[in-house]
Amino acid sequence: MDDLPPMLILEILSRLSDSADLARCRVVSKALNTVSAEVRSINLYCSFDRYTKSRSPETKSLVTPFKKIFVDLVSRSRLTESVSLGVEKPLRGLSYDDVEDESDDLHLTGVDFVGEWLPSVAGQMRSISISDFWIQSCWRRSKILSLISSCCHSLLELELKNAWLSVDGLIGMPMLTSLTLEYIRLDDEDLNKVNDCFPSLQVLNLIGVGGLMEPKIHLLQLRTCHWMVSNAPLSLTILAPNLIKLKLECWKPKSLVIDAPLLFEFQLSLEKASNLEVKEFRDLKTLQLESRYLFSLLGSFPSSKTVKNLTIDSSKWTESAKVAKFNLATLFDAFPNAKSLAVGPGAWLEAETCFHAGDSEVNIEITAHLFVKEITAHLFVKDIEISVSFIFFVLEKCTNLTDMSLLIHREVESSIASNLMSRCIARCARVRWRWGFWKEGMKDAWVSDGI
Known part of the structure; x- marks a missing residue:
């Protein structure tokens, strides 16, 4: 190994997905130890096995503390540039019912811990x-946000998960372009400060951020946003003049x-909205709608002549x-x-049921639709004649349909599906x-590419 060119060794070490392996390599040879200092990314995750061994009386003394391994990696x-x-994942699913733990050996957003390693590489x-x-x-x-904003003046991407954050002391970070907060506890005032302190954000992911009552996103440079609301806020507001891609999941604001x-x-998934205000989207091409009350949602959604790719579904299956x-x-x-229409199982079943009931609106008012070329539908086939x-x-x-894709529920008898x-x-x-065939929680399976 010592005979390999340093650049080749660096390339090999840089490709290690787990930096625990990088720590092990350092004790193998002098060349590895020297070159490892040039690695620009550190990726370290505590496994469930390590966590279990660190709690067992028989093995606890044999396990190097996780935080110590990380601090040593950074110091060397x-x-x-990237951490x-x-x-x-298995540890993220643990709850207080599974373990009683008041220690802080894995409290990774703690300012005392982050303050040990961040200033030297900020x-x-x-x-x-x-x-x-x-x-x-x-x-x-x-208060990790305050610490990061005070010393990481060139930071471009920030991702924090599973924590209770404070914005006290947070200062502007005009260089930051991507922010992900996942399963984070915040307040409305905190989100307002995020809007103010991160003016250059182009990518924003708010996944399960709790504690918000009337949250507002107001970012002038935002291009992509995924917002999954974990509670039932009174109102949601998105003001983003340059936004081109939005995925919004909420209950019923x-x-x-x-x-x-x-x-x-645009992907919109919600139970229902009492007061939906959506201004015209003059460039909207791809739209995905999911709602338990799909009919009322379509009624309040502005007509969009620009949409070419449409996906709809209703969670109301029964x-x-x-x-x-x-x-x-x-x-x-x-x-x-x-031109392209994908209909989920709930929406198809509801439309099928409405058609079978003899709804005059369906049978009389609808005229020939000339633009749809492709349709993909998920079927239950409760009654083959109705389907x-x-x-x-x-x-x-x-009348201009050229491609029809039908996915049948896996519990439908094979003879019925073949018929x-x-x-x-x-x-x-x-x-x-x-x-093809479909089932909840499983990937769609195609058995024919075209007949």
Whole structure:
């Protein structure tokens, strides 16, 4: 190993996904120890096995403290630009019912710990990712944001997970372009300060950030945003004039305001919104909607003639025909120029049920739809005759349809699935058919690429 060129050794060490291996390499040879100081990224995660051994009386004395390993790695690396630190997934799922733990050996967003290693590498730091141990961090409010903002003036990306954060002392970070806060406890005032202190954000991910009642995102440079709201706030507001991609998941806010005129791709999942205010999206091309009350959502969503790729679904799978309201007429009225349509199992079942009930709006008002070229549908097939009749109705109304993809629930008997397939193929030879199966929690499985 000592005979290898230093640049080759550095390339090998830089490709190690676990920096624990980097620590081991340092004791193997003098060459490895010397070159390892040039590695620019440190990635270290505490495994469930390490955690268990550190708690066992038989093995506790044999386990090097996790924080010590990390601090040693940073102190020996002169050019560290990226840090990824945390606990592995099995540890994130532990709760107080599983373990009683008041120690802080894995409290990774603690200012005392971060203050040991961050100042020495802050000048060249470009990316920081810390995934804390929730059992130890949820009741300890951390001022790590203040520490990072005071010394990491060139930081571009910041990711913090599973912690209770304070914005006390937070100062502006005009260089930061990407921020991810996942399962973080904040208050409305804290989010307002995030808006003020990170004016150059282009990517923002707020995943399960709790404690917010009337949160507002107001970022002029924002381009991509994923916001998953963990509680039921009174209102949600997004003001982002340059936003082009938005994924929003929320329960049922009393008010939802979205002002993002350049939005190109939008995923919206919500229970219902009493007051939905969505300004016109003049560039929206791809839209995904999911709601338990899909019919009412479409009614309040502004008609969008720019949408070409449309995905819809309803989480209301088991409702009776008496309450089913969603139908294709409403859909095509709202999005008249959609070329590609994907319909989830809940939405297809509701539209099928509405059609079978003889809804006059479905059978009379809908005219031939000339723009849809491709349809993908997830089917339950509760009654094959109803399913077949509805599919034939869709074929009749979508006169320019060229591709039809049908995914049948895996619990449907194979003879019924085969019967449905053969009848559809015989009915419409002009369409290229694709077949497959689906089931909750599983990836769709295709068995035919086209007939």
